[in-house]
Amino acid sequence: MKFSGKRWTHQDDKLLIKLWSQHDRKHIASVLSRSIPSISYRASFLGISSINEISRFWNKVNKHSNIFGENNKYPTECWLWIGSLNQDGYARFWFNGKIIMGHRYIYEITFGAIPTNLTIDHLCRMRHCINPDHLEAVTHKENILRGIGCTAIASRVTHCPHGHPYNQENTRINHKGARECKICYKVWRRRIRKYKGNIDNKDKTHCNRGHAFTKENTYIIPSTGGRQCVICKRLQRKKYEKT
Numbered sequence: 721m722k723f724s725g726k727r728w729t730h731q732d733d734k735l736l737i738k739l740w741s742q743h744d745r746k747h748i749a750s751v752l753s754r755s756i757p758s759i760s761y762r763a764s765f766l767g768i769s770s771i772n773e774i775s776r777f778w779n780k781v782n783k784h785s786n787i788f789g790e791n792n793k794y795p796t797e798c799w800l801w802i803g804s805l806n807q808d809g810y811a812r813f814w815f816n817g818k819i820i821m822g823h824r825y826i827y828e829i830t831f832g833a834i835p836t837n838l839t840i841d842h843l844c845r846m847r848h849c850i851n852p853d854h855l856e857a858v859t860h861k862e863n864i865l866r867g868i869g870c871t872a873i874a875s876r877v878t879h880c881p882h883g884h885p886y887n888q889e890n891t892r893i894n895h896k897g898a899r900e901c902k903i904c905y906k907v908w909r910r911r912i913r914k915y916k917g918n919i920d921n922k923d924k925t926h927c928n929r930g931h932a933f934t935k936e937n938t939y940i941i942p943s944t945g946g947r948q949c950v951i952c953k954r955l956q957r958k959k960y961e962k963t
Contacts, residue, residue: 728762736762777813777825781850789844789854798844799851809847826850827857839863880904927952 732752739748749756780803788794801811801822811822823840830852834840838857842849858866865875879885880901890902926932927949939948 733762777815777822780811780813787846789846789849794844794854796851796853798846798849798854800846801848801850805848811848811850822848822850823855826852827855831857841866874898 735752736748739751746756749758780801782800782802783797785798785800787798787800788796789798803822804812806812806821812819813822813825814820815825823842824834827840828834834857837859839860841856841858841863842854843856844851844854846854865872877886880903882901882904884890884901884903886899886901892900892902892905894900924933924947929949929952931937931949931951933947933949937950939950939953940946941948
């Protein structure tokens, strides 16, 4: 369709106001023979953009869903969004020239602006619910820990596989940021030291390159108790310094 570039008239404005709350922009553009950006700009100029879009927003809300959260265990009823959803299942809505998230919008008009360091958590576990009583502003970490993902499940574990408690005295954080039982970690380290120090090269008389494990040519590794050839250690150091 070829859209005209004619000026807006009073009759065009009256027709735009009449159609705005009843039809989408594509239909209005066809009726008025104008582009979608043009009618959006004109609606904003006339001051009908926000007013009618709020009315259109509530037309996409089902307040009588008869669903009470996930598994119907939440005390109050969910307000389910019957409009468009994003790929994660959250309500989305075209408002004032951009796409907004339905649950964030309803929270802001009910409780005020959302702090920049907080996100919205659905207490009912229904992502397309926009009941403000089911929404709470929490940190991103808290939102993840309340979920059902692997991180949340692991955080709710109170004992290690061998039954030792994850308390302050018995918990260490490894290089990956995960919790580890100190008792089990000490047992594992003792096994490693025993293996490397007593089994790996205890009965050997020469290193892999043929150097004898004499008193002068033997270095004891403090952390494991294992032996190391001094000549090989020096060669390794020289090789590293050259690179």
